[in-house]
Amino acid sequence: MTAPWRTAVFEGAGATLWWDLGTGASGVDVWDAPRAAGWLDAMPREALRRLALDAWREAWWPASRVADVPPLDPRMLAARRATALAALDGITDDDRAVERALRELAAHVGRLGPLERVSRPAGTPEDPAVLGDEVRELADDHGVVLDAPAPAPAPQQEDYALAARGGAADGTTLLEGSDSVDPGSVPQGVVDPLGRLAWRVRLTMTLEVTVPAAPTVGAPPPVAPVAVDDAPDDGATGALAVPLQRRGDVWRGEAAVGPAALTRRPRLTLRVPGFTPVAGVDAAQLVEIAREVGP
């Protein structure tokens, strides 16, 4: 197949369809021909592609302040997937796919409030209220409870965003630099894929690391990355790991470093415990794809 991070995938019964959103190439991997024969030729590809695209958006949509890409509402994406999966019932590999999508939607609704309260995002064709009715009927038919207690209103991120940015160069910085973020090293909704992983070594011999957080609809996912330098060659401290904390729209963390930090530029990458990085992700191309496929 192709690079997974720019590939939209439809998992059908007996066949997997894929679209490389970077090159425009597409293909079919038939893994059980008799099973796939039930639908492969009878089903318009466009409906399958739309569903696959929504799964891609959930995973890779590069919400970014730097590149001015607004975040997508996970409730809308999950609701769209649930209704599309219901229309494709009997064709998908998983005959519990609708129920799974509805449960994901229920989790989002529990966290962010009911779908009806979503303001209609610019550029999206659906009316959340209409989609909400459709999906509620679907949930009732599948025995999934969508009604959730309304959560406390999400804090306005901009309120404390500036305070968290910290002072600019205050005369105590010995060394500073930055690396680009690798979006493949973290799950969705954690860091701004177009942001930079900035570091500086202060006079107090602390290494301070900051990276812009991804803009999200409502509260961000509870995932905290660690900035690591896998091979500092000072021979004494071993691998360096700086846990980051989110304050508004910035991740920040610091760690004590030895004098060797002044002679060797740190090479920082992000890690999330338990998350295996996806290799080769090109953030700029993610943005290009996002502009092309739309919200």
Next chain:
Amino acid sequence: MTAETAPRAGVLGAAWRELGDGVAPLSNAAGLPLARTTKLILDPLVVRPVQRPHLGRALLDPAAARELRELLLAAGDDLRAAAAWYVLMKRERRARGITAGNAQDLYFQRAYELAHGHGHPSQDDAAVSAAVAGREVDDVHDDGRVTAAGLRDYLTTPSVADAVRRAIDEAWERQVRARAAEHGTGHDTEPGADGRVTALLDRCAADGRAELAAMVAASDGTAAGAALRAPGAARAAGMTELEVPGPPEVGAHASKSALPAPFDRSVLERLFGAISGLEVDGSEGLHDVVTAEARRSGEPWQLSDEADRVVMTAGATAGHLDGGTDAARRLEGRWRREAFVRQALRLPDGSGPADGAREAFLRRLWVRLQGRELRGTPLSSDGVWDLLDGAMRSVVLDRRDRVKAGLARTGATTGGVA
């Protein structure tokens, strides 16, 4: 696929489309049958591959393809009527504010039975049809039926608990005696068992009738199940945490989220998830279900039906994912595709099939087989592959769900066992 054969799914889909708009409520957006239309109506009630095994194969010869199409078209009136009854039942469900359970799972077979008994719902007397559909919905959700709580109350009644305890012990003693008798004859396993398992696993995705029958005739499932009583064997298969599994407890507590391995489950834990779906009325019915379960626990693989034991035996081999058979290669293919899809969905957790997948797969397979025995669903030849594939798919997808939920909840992903 050769020129002479046609894929069953294709024949079924094409014939279904000939039935027209009347079956739309049982169809998807492309006018093809819904997954549960095939699973709950077409296969068990119309095509019935258990009685007509030649119609159950993945590839059909021209005569079988014709027969399948004709069967479906002949059932057209029933199917259109069933679709209309299903719509009415959903309307009554909504009117009653019922949201529990999957409407397709609960109503499809009933709608087909209504179609059989009443024909198409009357257009002239809509109120009568609505009342019939309403009664059916009420019956599905009947409060008088035995529920999980009712089962627990029953099993925790001291006299009942004592009787069930005795039934379990008798079943286990019977097995001990049977085993002693077998040892006397000098062979535990029929010669050639390995070859028969390989043959079934190589053929089951396409047909496998003869191979399944051969294993059943040789009691290969019983032999493999009995071999699990050797110290550590059942634990290695993921069926128990114990060195040697013992007779189950009767049980007083059960929780879906904290179920032990299958052989370590109490009778209550083995039954509480399925009981409300069994539509048991009253304590006499309960007595039968519970006694059958006590007896089942003493059998090889703790399953009653030899065909089901054969499926467990085949699964235990295929689950090694060693590429040795067609079925094993197909199951491995699921994990290969999953590795790519996990990256495409930005959910990689680094875990793979080596991390307890075989054990999780066998546990899932056992639960499905035991569930079928409870419901009295017979196993057809095509069912072997569907069962193996379905159990592995559910292990793969549940792991994916867990990775996703883990990220959303705590930020930590876990690759633990199912």
